[in-house]
Amino acid sequence: MSGGQVFGGIDVGAATTKAVLIDPDRRLLASDVRKTGVSFESCARESMDAALSSCGLEYRDLAGVFATGYGRHNVGFAHATRTEIACHARAAHHFFPRRITVVDVGGQDNKIIHIDSEGRRENFKMNRKCAAGTGVFLEEVTQRMDVPLSDMDRLARQASHVVHMGSYCTVFTKTEILAHLRAGEKVPEIVAGLIESVVKRIVEMDPLSGEVVVSGGVVAHNPILAEMLARHLGHPVQILPNAQLAGAFGAALLASEDSSASS
Amino acid sequence: MKEIMEGHFRELDQAAKTKSHKVAWCTSVGPAELLKGMGFQVFFPENHGAMLGATRMATDLIPVANAIGYSPDICSYLTSDVGAYLKGVSPISTAYPGLSGPPRPDVLVYNTNQCRDVHDWFNFYGREFNVPVIGVQTHRGVGDVTKAHVDSISSQIRGLVPKLEEISGKKLDMDEFKRVVGLSRQCTDLWKEVLQIASNVPSPLTFFDGTIQMGPAVILRGEQRAVDYYKLLLAELKKRVQDGVAAVDGEKFRIYWEGMPIWGKLRELSTQFADLNACVLASTYCSSWVFPALEPDDPFDSMARAYIELLIVRDEDYKERYFEKQVELYRIDGMIFHDAKTCPNNSNNRYGLPERLTKTYKMPMLTIHGDLNDLRCYSEEQARTNIEAYIEQLAEKKSR
Numbered sequence: 310m311s312g313g314q315v316f317g318g319i320d321v322g323a324a325t326t327k328a329v330l331i332d333p334d335r336r337l338l339a340s341d342v343r344k345t346g347v348s349f350e351s352c353a354r355e356s357m358d359a360a361l362s363s364c365g366l367e368y369r370d371l372a373g374v375f376a377t378g379y380g381r382h383n384v385g386f387a388h389a390t391r392t393e394i395a396c397h398a399r400a401a402h403h404f405f406p407r408r409i410t411v412v413d414v415g416g417q418d419n420k421i422i423h424i425d426s427e428g429r430r431e432n433f434k435m436n437r438k439c440a441a442g443t444g445v446f447l448e449e450v451t452q453r454m455d456v457p458l459s460d461m462d463r464l465a466r467q468a469s470h471v472v473h474m475g476s477y478c479t480v481f482t483k484t485e486i487l488a489h490l491r492a493g494e495k496v497p498e499i500v501a502g503l504i505e506s507v508v509k510r511i512v513e514m515d516p517l518s519g520e521v522v523v524s525g526g527v528v529a530h531n532p533i534l535a536e537m538l539a540r541h542l543g544h545p546v547q548i549l550p551n552a553q554l555a556g557a558f559g560a561a562l563l564a565s566e567d568s569s570a571s572s
Numbered sequence: 573m574k575e576i577m578e579g580h581f582r583e584l585d586q587a588a589k590t591k592s593h594k595v596a597w598c599t600s601v602g603p604a605e606l607l608k609g610m611g612f613q614v615f616f617p618e619n620h621g622a623m624l625g626a627t628r629m630a631t632d633l634i635p636v637a638n639a640i641g642y643s644p645d646i647c648s649y650l651t652s653d654v655g656a657y658l659k660g661v662s663p664i665s666t667a668y669p670g671l672s673g674p675p676r677p678d679v680l681v682y683n684t685n686q687c688r689d690v691h692d693w694f695n696f697y698g699r700e701f702n703v704p705v706i707g708v709q710t711h712r713g714v715g716d717v718t719k720a721h722v723d724s725i726s727s728q729i730r731g732l733v734p735k736l737e738e739i740s741g742k743k744l745d746m747d748e749f750k751r752v753v754g755l756s757r758q759c760t761d762l763w764k765e766v767l768q769i770a771s772n773v774p775s776p777l778t779f780f781d782g783t784i785q786m787g788p789a790v791i792l793r794g795e796q797r798a799v800d801y802y803k804l805l806l807a808e809l810k811k812r813v814q815d816g817v818a819a820v821d822g823e824k825f826r827i828y829w830e831g832m833p834i835w836g837k838l839r840e841l842s843t844q845f846a847d848l849n850a851c852v853l854a855s856t857y858c859s860s861w862v863f864p865a866l867e868p869d870d871p872f873d874s875m876a877r878a879y880i881e882l883l884i885v886r887d888e889d890y891k892e893r894y895f896e897k898q899v900e901l902y903r904i905d906g907m908i909f910h911d912a913k914t915c916p917n918n919s920n921n922r923y924g925l926p927e928r929l930t931k932t933y934k935m936p937m938l939t940i941h942g943d944l945n946d947l948r949c950y951s952e953e954q955a956r957t958n959i960e961a962y963i964e965q966l967a968e969k970k971s972r
Contacts, residue, residue: 379953394961418954429972430965432930435958437911437941 317371318560319357319387320396321349321380324416324444325526328356329557330364330371331565335403339364340554342526349380357386373564377556379417389567394422394433396559401522402428403562404550409520412511412546413555414527414534416444421515434514439478442510444527446479450503453483454496462531465501472502477510501533508537521546524555576797577787578668587613588675594740595675597697599690600790601860601879602683603708603729605756605871608794609749610736615675616791617693618686621649621945623663624656625835630945633659642696647689648914648945654696679739681732682707685885687917706735710880713887717880725876746871752794753875754868762802763789764862767854769809771902774818775853776809779829780842781819782858789861820851825966826903829855830895831910832918832944837952844956848963854902856883856894857918884917891920895929906966908959909939913949936969938962 315338320327326345330338341359346352353376361367368386376387377396384390393413401411402424411422419442423431436442451458472494476482482503489499507527511517521542523535529552539546549555587593596612598604600619607614624630630648633655638644640658642651656662662673680694680703691707698705708728711721733744766785770777777785785805792798827845829852834841845852863878883894898904907929909921916922926937940958942950 379957392957392961392964394957395964429968430936432936433961433965434939435954 314372315366315370316561316565317357317360317374318396318557318562318564319353319374319376319378319384320393320554320556320560321345321353321376321378321384322393322416322526322556323379323418324448325553326352326356326378326380327554327557328353328360329554329561330360330366331558331561333565335562335565337551337554337558339366340551340557342553345380349383350385353380353384354386373567375560375564375567377560388564391560391563393556394420394430394435396556396563397524398422398424398430398433398559399428399562400555400559401524401549403558405520405522405547407520409522410515410517411549412517412521412523412538414443414507414511414523414525416526419443419511419514421511421517436510436514442477442507444525446482447503447507447527447531449479450482450486451500453486454490454499456496456500459530461500461504462533464497465504465531465533467497468501470498470501471505472498474502474506477506482506504531504534505537507534508541511538512541517542522549523547524549524552526553529553573785573787573801576792576801579797580791581664581668581671584613584615584675585671594678596736597674597677597680597694599682599686599694599707601685601882602681602690603732603875603879605752605794605866605875606729606732606749607681607736609752609871610733610740610744611742611748612679612736612740613675614791615677617653617674617697618649618690619787619791620656620662620664620674621653622833622835623667624652625649625833625945626838627663627666628836628947629656629661629663630836631947633661634946634948644914644946646914647687647693648943650689650693650696651914652945653693657697657700677701677703679703679736680705680707681736683710683879684708685710685879685882687915704735704739706732708732708879710885712885714880714885715887715890717877721880722873722876725880726872729872729875749871750868753866753871755796755799756794756863757866757868759789759793759795759798759802760861760863760866762799762806764859764864766802766806766809767858767862768901769806769813770853772813773826773903774816774820774823775826775851775902776812776817776819777853778819778842778845779833779852779855779858780838782855783833783835783838786858786861793861818851819853820846820849822849823851824970825850825905825963827852828895828898828902828904828907829857829910830907830920832857832912832915834910834912834940834942834947834950835944836947837942837950840952841955841959844959848960850963850966852908854898854904856898856920860884888923888925892925892928892932895925896932899929899933899935904935905970906935906962907937908962909937911939911941913941913943914946915944918944936962936965
């Protein structure tokens with residue numbers, strides 16, 4: 310690696326691509342979030358271009374860049390790749406330097422990562438081959454109701470009660486929503502039920518003991534998810550600062566710690 | 573290998589066409605020694621199922637069986653094989669020009685030690701070919717193997733003889749039967765030695781090699797050519813150990829694979845693990861054709877014992893103890909459980925076993941969701957990320 314004192318992380322996720330720049334003191338300098346689209350390589354490049362230009366930097370100023378996410382192997386300008394599990398764990402340990410359980414609710418998968426007090430992973434789990442309970446699940450089902458994703462949190466908070474969803478299949482949930490609408494249920498209560506169904510998918514993956522921290526874009530836009538998860542678990546749940554950027558931020562941190570990075 | 577496998581399929585084809593021998597279809601851990609000892613040519617549909625998976629024909633054929641009422645949730649060996657039959661296609665005809673596919677059976681002989689699906693699978697062909705379907709119903713959830721278990725299976729195997737004599741038109745020759753059991757025992761001992769050579773560091777053999785090399789142990793056991801093949805293979809592997817030849821260059825991580833192979837993804841998985849300096853070197857699956865109980869002088873009882881000592885029919889406590897021994901024997905860093913969607917009996921992650929082993933060994937475990945043949949149940953990208961993250965985690969653990 311070469312360049313200046315700035316480190317980059319790029320998270321090419323299934324739904325969105327995130328770029329992050331940090332300084333040597335691990336402070337966030339700039340970031341960018343955009344839809345991933347169909348070309349991982351060009352989206353990653355555009356996202357990093359935007360992050361760099363927002364703080365007047367160029368690629369030559371970067372001492373190191375790590376890529377993560379589904380498209381991590383398609384980022385030509387990255388010096389190395391790390392999995393999303395490694396990056397979310399690293400970012401979470403940065404903000405919560407103790408034994409924690411990280412729950413990342415991503416665009417296409419959920420991850421649960423147990424990390425020890427030193428930030429090392431003790432175990433991790435990903436959801437099965439099923440998108441139910443992930444970001445894309447919410448995207449799909451809210452389309453059916455003509456509810457913008459950005460309105461979900463607000464609507465769910467208006468709910469007088471939660472409409473419980475019985476299905477854990479995205480397609481069947483769409484059908485179930487129709488049945489609830491026909492039965493007279495209102496949109497806020499159904500939206501609350503959809504977020505609750507994400508919580509149900511998470512808690513069936515792991516007992517989630519100890520301190521729980523949630524990361525990822527879904528909770529960044531729908532903090533009510535963490536509140537519902539906390540109610541379900543019976544103990545508080547924290548949200549990672551800049552939760553949607555966690556993967557990219559973790560990648561940047563790992564880049565800054567890489568032994569080959571210049572100082 | 574190619575030569576002896578081809579020989580096997582050509583002999584089967586000849587037998588069916590010329591009626592020189594009766595043809596029996598047999599489940600993979602069915603009473604093959606008895607059948608061979610009685611002069612049958614033996615065909616193994618599960619082997620055909622694996623070929624359909626490895627050639628990636630299976631995923632397109634499974635829906636053909638689904639359409640006639642065989643659920644996508646049952647054994648995908650069954651559904652892909654039935655689909656192949658209905659479509660009139662077979663990887664045998666591609667691999668061995670001149671052969672059209674599986675030979676027509678005169679009898680179908682099952683053992684439910686693998687699962688109940690094999691019985692239903694054979695019943696399908698029994699109806700299609702109008703031939704007898706006979707077999708052995710094996711106990712499940714077996715803890716200690718008792719005399720009652722052995723007596724039950726042994727009497728069922730003995731009970732097959734009159735029908736087989738009727739079909740073959742020959743009386744059982746006990747000397748020939750014992751000779752075949754003796755050869756099967758030699759084969760199994762050699763195969764066990766082949767597998768256990770992977771306990772060397774670095775391992776000269778991977779699980780992926782094993783899934784190919786196991787062919788003779790499955791379909792040619794009880795025959796001299798299987799014994800000869802494994803003697804040759806063993807000598808080569810011993811030479812590799814002597815020369816320090818590793819199956820995976822720069823082996824850093826030693827992994828145990830628990831569960832069925834993902835037949836259509838063997839190459840991709842093998843390459844990914846090798847790129848990560850991880851050697852998947854041992855498995856329960858390849859060890860499923862190790863039968864130390866076989867004794868030529870006591871063929872019925874020893875076959876019964878051999879076929880009920882299998883891991884697949886044992887209870888969770890036995891399985892836990894078994895895996896603990898494997899971890900120690902092969903000096904394992906990590907274990908990957910393959911949860912095969914359509915094969916519950918070979919998916920040992922479903923009752924908390926990985927979690928219990930993690931507690932015992934302080935070793936992280938990984939579960940991959942997929943299937944033996946139905947690639948619709950497998951998310952390649954998700955599996956790749958899981959594997960990569962798992963190796964990252966093992967690297968972190970080693971660096972402590």
